Amino acid sequence: MTTPAARAVGATKIYGEGDTAVTALDNVTVEFAPGQFTAIMGPSGSGKSTLMHCLAALDDLTEGSVFLGDTQLTGMGDRELTELRRDKIGFIFQSFNLIPTLTARENITLPAAIAGRKTDTAWFDQVVEILGIGDRLSHRPSEMSGGQQQRVAAARALASRPEIIFGDEPSGNLDSKSGAELLGFMRQAVDVFGQTIIMVTHDATSASYADRIVFLADGHIVDEMFDPTAEKVLDRIKTLET
Amino acid sequence: MVRAAIRGIWEHKLRTLLLVLSIVAGVSFVAGSLIFTDTIGGSFDALFEGAFEGIDIRINPDVDQGFTSLQPAFDADVLTIVESTPGIIDTWPGVGGLVNLSVGGEVQSIQGPPNFALSWEGDPTLTLVEGRGAQGPTEVAIDTTARERYDLAIGDTIGLAATGAISDYTVTGVLGGFGAGPALFTFDLATATSVLGLDGLYTTIDVAVEDPTLLQEVLDDLTSRLPDGVVAVDAQAAAEEQAAQLKQALGFIQTVLLVFAGISVVVGVFVVYNAFRTVLGQRTRELALFRVLGATKKQLVTSVIVEALVIGLISGVAGLIGGILLATAARAAFSLFGGSGLADGGLVLAPGTFVTAFGVGMAVTLVSALLPAARASQVSPMAALATIDKPPRRLTKQLVVGSVLGVPGVVLVALTGLDRVNLLTGGIGALAILIATYVFGAIIGRPFVRTIARFLGNTPVRKIATDNAARSPRRTGATAGALMFGVAFVVAVSVIVVITQKTATAVLEDAVSAELTIQSAGADPTAGVSPEIASIVGELDFVAATQSSRFAQGSINEESTFFGSFEPETVEQTYFFDEVQGNWSDLVGETVAVQRAQADELGLAPGDPVTVDLGTGPEQWTVAVVWDYSSSVDDTQGFYLPTSTLADRFPQGNVVSIGVKLTGGTDPDQAKATIAELIQTDYPFANVTTQDELLADIQGQLLGLLAFVFVLLAMSIFIALLGIVLILLLSVFERTRELGLLRAIGSTRVQIRAMIRWEAVFVSILGALMGVVVGTFIGWGLSGSIFGAGFSFVIPWTWIGLGLIASIVAGVLAAILPARRAANLNILEAIAYE
Numbered sequence A: 001m002t003t004p005a006a007r008a009v010g011a012t013k014i015y016g017e018g019d020t021a022v023t024a025l026d027n028v029t030v031e032f033a034p035g036q037f038t039a040i041m042g043p044s045g046s047g048k049s050t051l052m053h054c055l056a057a058l059d060d061l062t063e064g065s066v067f068l069g070d071t072q073l074t075g076m077g078d079r080e081l082t083e084l085r086r087d088k089i090g091f092i093f094q095s096f097n098l099i100p101t102l103t104a105r106e107n108i109t110l111p112a113a114i115a116g117r118k119t120d121t122a123w124f125d126q127v128v129e130i131l132g133i134g135d136r137l138s139h140r141p142s143e144m145s146g147g148q149q150q151r152v153a154a155a156r157a158l159a160s161r162p163e164i165i166f167g168d169e170p171s172g173n174l175d176s177k178s179g180a181e182l183l184g185f186m187r188q189a190v191d192v193f194g195q196t197i198i199m200v201t202h203d204a205t206s207a208s209y210a211d212r213i214v215f216l217a218d219g220h221i222v223d224e225m226f227d228p229t230a231e232k233v234l235d236r237i238k239t240l241e242t
Numbered sequence B: 001m002v003r004a005a006i007r008g009i010w011e012h013k014l015r016t017l018l019l020v021l022s023i024v025a026g027v028s029f030v031a032g033s034l035i036f037t038d039t040i041g042g043s044f045d046a047l048f049e050g051a052f053e054g055i056d057i058r059i060n061p062d063v064d065q066g067f068t069s070l071q072p073a074f075d076a077d078v079l080t081i082v083e084s085t086p087g088i089i090d091t092w093p094g095v096g097g098l099v100n101l102s103v104g105g106e107v108q109s110i111q112g113p114p115n116f117a118l119s120w121e122g123d124p125t126l127t128l129v130e131g132r133g134a135q136g137p138t139e140v141a142i143d144t145t146a147r148e149r150y151d152l153a154i155g156d157t158i159g160l161a162a163t164g165a166i167s168d169y170t171v172t173g174v175l176g177g178f179g180a181g182p183a184l185f186t187f188d189l190a191t192a193t194s195v196l197g198l199d200g201l202y203t204t205i206d207v208a209v210e211d212p213t214l215l216q217e218v219l220d221d222l223t224s225r226l227p228d229g230v231v232a233v234d235a236q237a238a239a240e241e242q243a244a245q246l247k248q249a250l251g252f253i254q255t256v257l258l259v260f261a262g263i264s265v266v267v268g269v270f271v272v273y274n275a276f277r278t279v280l281g282q283r284t285r286e287l288a289l290f291r292v293l294g295a296t297k298k299q300l301v302t303s304v305i306v307e308a309l310v311i312g313l314i315s316g317v318a319g320l321i322g323g324i325l326l327a328t329a330a331r332a333a334f335s336l337f338g339g340s341g342l343a344d345g346g347l348v349l350a351p352g353t354f355v356t357a358f359g360v361g362m363a364v365t366l367v368s369a370l371l372p373a374a375r376a377s378q379v380s381p382m383a384a385l386a387t388i389d390k391p392p393r394r395l396t397k398q399l400v401v402g403s404v405l406g407v408p409g410v411v412l413v414a415l416t417g418l419d420r421v422n423l424l425t426g427g428i429g430a431l432a433i434l435i436a437t438y439v440f441g442a443i444i445g446r447p448f449v450r451t452i453a454r455f456l457g458n459t460p461v462r463k464i465a466t467d468n469a470a471r472s473p474r475r476t477g478a479t480a481g482a483l484m485f486g487v488a489f490v491v492a493v494s495v496i497v498v499i500t501q502k503t504a505t506a507v508l509e510d511a512v513s514a515e516l517t518i519q520s521a522g523a524d525p526t527a528g529v530s531p532e533i534a535s536i537v538g539e540l541d542f543v544a545a546t547q548s549s550r551f552a553q554g555s556i557n558e559e560s561t562f563f564g565s566f567e568p569e570t571v572e573q574t575y576f577f578d579e580v581q582g583n584w585s586d587l588v589g590e591t592v593a594v595q596r597a598q599a600d601e602l603g604l605a606p607g608d609p610v611t612v613d614l615g616t617g618p619e620q621w622t623v624a625v626v627w628d629y630s631s632s633v634d635d636t637q638g639f640y641l642p643t644s645t646l647a648d649r650f651p652q653g654n655v656v657s658i659g660v661k662l663t664g665g666t667d668p669d670q671a672k673a674t675i676a677e678l679i680q681t682d683y684p685f686a687n688v689t690t691q692d693e694l695l696a697d698i699q700g701q702l703l704g705l706l707a708f709v710f711v712l713l714a715m716s717i718f719i720a721l722l723g724i725v726l727i728l729l730l731s732v733f734e735r736t737r738e739l740g741l742l743r744a745i746g747s748t749r750v751q752i753r754a755m756i757r758w759e760a761v762f763v764s765i766l767g768a769l770m771g772v773v774v775g776t777f778i779g780w781g782l783s784g785s786i787f788g789a790g791f792s793f794v795i796p797w798t799w800i801g802l803g804l805i806a807s808i809v810a811g812v813l814a815a816i817l818p819a820r821r822a823a824n825l826n827i828l829e830a831i832a833y834e
């Protein structure tokens, strides 16, 4: 079997101390296969964002370890983690993904520029083409709609050909049409380019774009589902809630 | 609301601290200046309390030159006239003049107040504090100033002489001195007369009258009896006047200090205003939320004002403490430079100082907060719902205000540069330009930063820094503007000082052909040297000519002036002239040589009569020569008399300087060594200097002046830098999310720090460049009024270069704290930030 793109082993995250301690993740072990689109679902406060942050080298665990491919993140210094994020990880947040003073093009090429790398122009053109933002490249974020901004963010995540892309409710702020477009592009990135994507979502329809869904509740993985459809997901959520 | 305001102050401790610091710096300066001058003023009062007690009338020469070598003397016969006047019961004749001092075999030639010798035999003018008065030819008593300044004690032996060979004297006592100014050395009358070479002359006669109620009658009687050039004055009135003069000098010092303190307060106002504006801009949503919840506009304004008042109050207290510290430091520095006696008493904390310190602190914060508060209160409740990104505001207002102030300002300063209007008008113009530039900073900020960035090449880090600096042009302009003030003042002063230096050195370089100058080694060069040195040096085979000059004060055609002097025989060998009208050989007896500018002014030509008064009444003299140096020389002292005439009129006076022209091919340094060796024993206080040394001397003195002004301006620049720190911190705070995002997608801490640093450097270069341009222009303008139209303008490139480098360094330093904040942001908190 191939190495998972990312995995957490016995991951535990406790916020605070003593009486106020909150266990956001409780001994979670999970693997994410390369070239797969995984959605993480669960009720609010179940630990989805926490898990994603720990996998994405943004936060560290209280206990357990996280691997990105063969690399163990736990125990790395800030500098190494920063470089890892820069070179191997892409992000799409729910909002405020773009630097307001930079144009769309500058935002997309920012990670490469920060790393001092040349942008792969052919790849850049391809990504821009697929996302349909070719005519927006010289605009600033304030001159774009929310959907366009999220597509630029997706382009930025894809442009540096990261090993894995994380999204925390990337379509959460979008209407259903723009959301569907964005998710369609993410699906395409997985199918056409073999991109690995892990996405946190609340929405059954969004989750149905994924290959696999991992369900979290109270810091535990409680279930998973392959090749979901919106109906199957809704049913599952209902059963999980009861 | 008020509670919210106070909580705001507490929650943003660092911000509050920096705000307070920018106000405190200015307030401390104001309070410190007041405390310092009050303290010195207090000791002056103590000093003059009881001065001249027991003396009713003082007889002086008409021209009272104070403690200089120009102090003329009058004939000792005057004493008989005084004694024979009815109603007088006691008289104390005395002599006084400059002396040179040697302690432990070392000639004391410090810069600063002179050493003054006088006779004292127990007259009421001075009081003994220790030991006894000097008696006989080998004793001297000193005052407390001399004791502190030269570290002397009773029993010590010191060397003193007016100009000739040193004689040794033993210190027998210490008298109460003035604390500042000249150090006093007293002898008995006979010894003082011989030390000063004033045989048969007096410089003062103190008089006590029988019936003080008849003082005016006695004064009138004396006045009618005294010869021309000698006057009788009411001693008490004279003492009061002397105290008043010292106080006036002190008042001048106070004004200078307060002007610089004022500059730093103004810079503080701009910094604090900018900070309030930025903070309130950032809090738009919060304020709007208050409005949604039903707060009135008035409540919003009140909350901001309360915040300002609390900060102002804290600043007032801290400023007062800072002022005490500053005054203590200033007093220590003052006593180092010869004001020892005044440094003894406690600091004077006048109630006015308290009021001023608190007043300034409050005023600065209130003034700075009022406008932003008013604007903030206009926030509509809708703003709470709006997204953050506001389109940049148009800068039309800036353009209008800047032009309305700037254009007349430029015109006024330009007119001053052409010497058409006076210095005050120029100053007002300069102020207008400064404010206009401050306002324009918002307009030129963006294109300027972009240009520099293009010039430096665009790395992504620099690109983001550039965009950030250009993002809120008003904020960037205002931050740079505060620095601009300080830099502009520094540059303007440097321009004036450099031009002064050029003017001063031009006289030596382009007007004086003599290679060596012999002057007094003492503190006051007007103490002069013995006229005999000229004849001794003139004998040497490598000396082609000597030129002795004397100095006098008086008036010409009723305009008071200083007179220099020429020796007509050698004047052409020792000076360079561009124009000579008349014959130098005619410059003998009662004649004057007039420089072209002054001759034009008074409409004089050779052969014309002029009225000259050397303090002994008006006389009819003749213009012998009208002359001019080369055009580069700007000599303000335009009237020269024959040296021999001054020697006849003031036999006790010395030669101020002797110029020595060497024969061709003689090495000046070698000649200097030979002459110094030759005159050393007989004239230990005569100092031989080469032209180069004199030039270096002038430069050194002006450099000292410049350094002094820089110290006074340091506070303003410090406040401006605090402003940069403050605004950067606020910007970092405002951009938390962006910084978090940058970190999330892989920017290293080093890159984030560099970004903030570049932003700071951009702002400080902007401020420095604006300051340099404006300061150079203002410096040029004010020079026109100071030096007259057509002065030769010099741009102090070295200073400008140093200033720019210093600004960049300062920018980097100012960025340290904000950059660290930005780099250490917690990424997760930053991206979750609302």
Ligand SMILES: Nc1ncnc2c1ncn2[C@@H]1O[C@H](COP(=O)(O)OP(=O)(O)OP(=O)(O)O)[C@@H](O)[C@H]1O
Pocket (backbone or CB within 6 Å): A015, A016, A022, A023, A024, A042, A043, A044, A045, A046, A047, A048, A049, A050, A051
């Ligand atoms: N910085 C923090 N300090 C303390 N507790 C935290 C912190 N961040 C998260 N938690 C807690 O950890 C738990 C998991 O939070 P997390 O943000 O991972 O939930 P989530 O599943 O992403 O929820 P949502 O769907 O609302 O985004 C919650 O109980 C939350 O209160």
Ligand SMILES: [Mg+2]
Pocket (backbone or CB within 6 Å): A048, A049, A050
């Ligand atoms: Mg979440």
